[in-house]
Amino acid sequence: MSKLESNRISRDELIKINEDDLMFITNPGRMGDEDGSTFIIRKGNELIKYRVDGLIYKNKDNDISLNDMLKQFPKWEEAWKHNNEKEYNGKYKYLYMGFGNGLSIDNNIYSEYEPFLKELVEDYLETKSKEGRESLQYAAIYNLWEDALLNMINNKKSIKK
DSSP states (O other): OOOOOEEOOOHHHHTTOOGGGEEEEEEOOSSSSTTEEEEEEEETTEEEEEEEEOTTTOOOTTSOOHHHHHHHOHHHHHHHHTTTOTTOOSSEEEEEOSTTOEEEEEHHHHHHHHHHHHHHHHHHHHTSOGGGHHHHHHHHHHHHHHHHHHHHHHHHOOOBO
8 A cells, every 4th residue: 555545525524423433633733734634534444534625714614624623523622732741641642743733643553553653753864964853853753644654554454545
């Protein structure tokens, strides 16, 4: 598997998703992904990736707003609000990706996923100067989180699409 295809989703489809099926979700920041969110749900043995653009700036009646997302995924909002608290123990592990962007990962899979992300980030940072590595770690997570998921899937051979 080389890539997860992004699917569009309507507001009616969004409200049918159970947050317990949500495995990964990004929150918009000030740069990079300033106006959207990507999330991946698990349905049985299948992963489905959705992309919602215009969460903050579009106000058309048919668009999904950030408030719609927060209402549908309140545990995600909670993780986002508590992202600086090391003792926070909710549904998600929150990873900061720089400039306000963040990634929430279901704690049920985080320990399995983390080594794949860590390996890619370390490989990426090895190509950079020592002085810039710490600041680039967040950008590395932003750019590599989905590749790490694909590596985990390919290693496991039990999750599809």
